[in-house]
Amino acid sequence: MGKQVRIFCVTLLLLVTSSVCAFAQSDSQRVQVSGYESKNPQSETYNGFVEVFRNAQRETFSEKDLNDVFSDFSNLIMTGVDTTQLVNAMQGRETSYFPLKKLRKESFYPSLITRYINSTNQYQRVLSYITLASAGDSSYNSQLLKAAKSESFKSGKYWAGLALLYLRDTHTSELFDFLVENEEFGDAHMAPFYLRLDKGALQTTAYEKITSSKSKARILAVQSLSVTDLNPKTEHVVREAVRSWEPSMRGYAIYTVVALSMGNLKELLLPSLKFKDTRAISLKALANSPTSSDQEYLESLIPPNGEVPEDILDAYLESNREASVKRWLKLLRERRVSPNYYFSLYDKKLLLSDDVLDELRKTIRETKNREIVNNFLRALEDRKDEESNNLLIQLLTDPDSTTRYWAAFSLKGKSSALLVEKLPVLIRNPGLRSVALTELAIEHKVNGLQDVYDKILQSDPGQDWYRSSLNYLAAFPRKKDGDLFKLTLQSSKDVFVRRLAVTGLGNLRDVSSVALIVGALKKEPSFDQNAITYLIALGKIKGDKAKLVIESYRNSKNDSVRDLVSTLLSKW
Numbered sequence: 001m002g003k004q005v006r007i008f009c010v011t012l013l014l015l016v017t018s019s020v021c022a023f024a025q026s027d028s029q030r031v032q033v034s035g036y037e038s039k040n041p042q043s044e045t046y047n048g049f050v051e052v053f054r055n056a057q058r059e060t061f062s063e064k065d066l067n068d069v070f071s072d073f074s075n076l077i078m079t080g081v082d083t084t085q086l087v088n089a090m091q092g093r094e095t096s097y098f099p100l101k102k103l104r105k106e107s108f109y110p111s112l113i114t115r116y117i118n119s120t121n122q123y124q125r126v127l128s129y130i131t132l133a134s135a136g137d138s139s140y141n142s143q144l145l146k147a148a149k150s151e152s153f154k155s156g157k158y159w160a161g162l163a164l165l166y167l168r169d170t171h172t173s174e175l176f177d178f179l180v181e182n183e184e185f186g187d188a189h190m191a192p193f194y195l196r197l198d199k200g201a202l203q204t205t206a207y208e209k210i211t212s213s214k215s216k217a218r219i220l221a222v223q224s225l226s227v228t229d230l231n232p233k234t235e236h237v238v239r240e241a242v243r244s245w246e247p248s249m250r251g252y253a254i255y256t257v258v259a260l261s262m263g264n265l266k267e268l269l270l271p272s273l274k275f276k277d278t279r280a281i282s283l284k285a286l287a288n289s290p291t292s293s294d295q296e297y298l299e300s301l302i303p304p305n306g307e308v309p310e311d312i313l314d315a316y317l318e319s320n321r322e323a324s325v326k327r328w329l330k331l332l333r334e335r336r337v338s339p340n341y342y343f344s345l346y347d348k349k350l351l352l353s354d355d356v357l358d359e360l361r362k363t364i365r366e367t368k369n370r371e372i373v374n375n376f377l378r379a380l381e382d383r384k385d386e387e388s389n390n391l392l393i394q395l396l397t398d399p400d401s402t403t404r405y406w407a408a409f410s411l412k413g414k415s416s417a418l419l420v421e422k423l424p425v426l427i428r429n430p431g432l433r434s435v436a437l438t439e440l441a442i443e444h445k446v447n448g449l450q451d452v453y454d455k456i457l458q459s460d461p462g463q464d465w466y467r468s469s470l471n472y473l474a475a476f477p478r479k480k481d482g483d484l485f486k487l488t489l490q491s492s493k494d495v496f497v498r499r500l501a502v503t504g505l506g507n508l509r510d511v512s513s514v515a516l517i518v519g520a521l522k523k524e525p526s527f528d529q530n531a532i533t534y535l536i537a538l539g540k541i542k543g544d545k546a547k548l549v550i551e552s553y554r555n556s557k558n559d560s561v562r563d564l565v566s567t568l569l570s571k572w
Contacts, residue, residue: 043072046099046103050103054108056127057115057116059121061121066126069130077130078130103135104137113132117129122152126155129144132163133167138169141164141167141169145174149178158182161179162190169197179191179194179220180216183220191223195227200228202225203224205224206221206222206225207221207233208221209221210237222237225237225260226259226260227259238253238257238260242257258284258285263290263294264289264291265286265289265291269285269286279311284319287316287321288319288320306336307337308331308336313341316328317348319350329356329362332372335369337372341371345378345379357388360376364377364380370400374402377392377403377410380410381409389416389419392407393411396422396432397426401434405435408434408437408440423437427452428452435468442471449472450473453470453473456468467494467497471500474500474501477504477508482505482508482510485501486513489519495524498520502533502534503536506541507537507540510541511541511543514538514541517541520534527558528556528561531553535568547572550569554566
């Protein structure tokens, strides 16, 4: 097999970052799924896998046949590995951990799985490994363990070991050795599964391996302790690693210091603060320490005047301590940061929590650096409280256009009479409006602004405003807009613009446009997810031709599309 890791053959073209919900038309308009298309009409289905599994017993089962299994049934093979969950979500499917579990109850399964795992055909053996894992069948783990140690086929060894990890096998020490031999720590695919194994077993194995002569073994040992409970022995071995390991490896040990919130670190970390490669992680350990002396020492590293070094700012931000995150916010308010300082909100649970909300809002109000303010506005996106909403509404008139955009963007999904009152005034003001306000107007059903968007379209706007204007007109169409939508459908090369025109024609219940809508649908890549906007429009227009098209998706492999079709037909 040419590649050890499966290739996910779905390309997503996004208009904006968006999660796809079952019938969310606005979301479906923003996502186009394209890429690899299977020639197997039963791809992605349980029955299709069963047929392939039963037919694989022929002696000529080849590398191509195995690759076809990976590409045609990626939604059923060891889901949760790599990006399967994302792909399933985009295809309207739920992700289950053992998607082939019922295969074990099939009458043919015991004899075929035994035949494949003992086969002299290396591709049949790999098929057995991935099937055992996907079916949650641990009864062959002893053979998988043997294959992970001695399988002559390199890819076979990889999939046997990964299957054991996926099945959460109890041979932790052997799996540790397997990872050391086969995992690329810079691009780890298997290590996350290892770290889900029994914590006590991980701890015991780490104590055993942390003095290994192999650097990869020592790294995996100390890193695996990061997901276990802190106890005196763990603290001792981790501290010893920080003290004795060479600087090029020491950062892995300090990572575990951070993860376990260890304290009394000043003397331990002083040498590491002098090395470029370990300074940042050492600062994070100090910021995360529960010990007051460590906090005082970190504070002493901040110069009394001038900008605060970014590595110290990052250490405070990434801490799990509420006081450290609040200290970071205070430093931002004091304007002691570089104008170019950048930070990400990703995975910053404490920063997004109720515990620091007051400090966060205070920082938004008082910080003059608009880049920082704009970043923080997204932290209020999921907030429903009145104070946060009012702050965002206030910023809709901010002098900075990016601030206005993110304030509007973060107001999506929020109910506010004040916002609904202000939207028409804001949208009619060329100096204040943004495309995000259009989304809010549609969401809150603010009709009566068609004249504004007519003028924008006549001014030859850029792509964003063209789409935004058409979006509003499609949501609140007038009869005369039908000609615009039809012309757009025939002439535009922009798939998302065509979908907006389809939405407009659907809202007009324009029976004469069915053929145009069907023609536009045929231009889409033939992934059923791409049909959602068209099916919704045809469901509104109704008629025999529209119904035939909708019925053709009744057996879609896409769960969301099938559910949508069922709903549309039930209301016919």
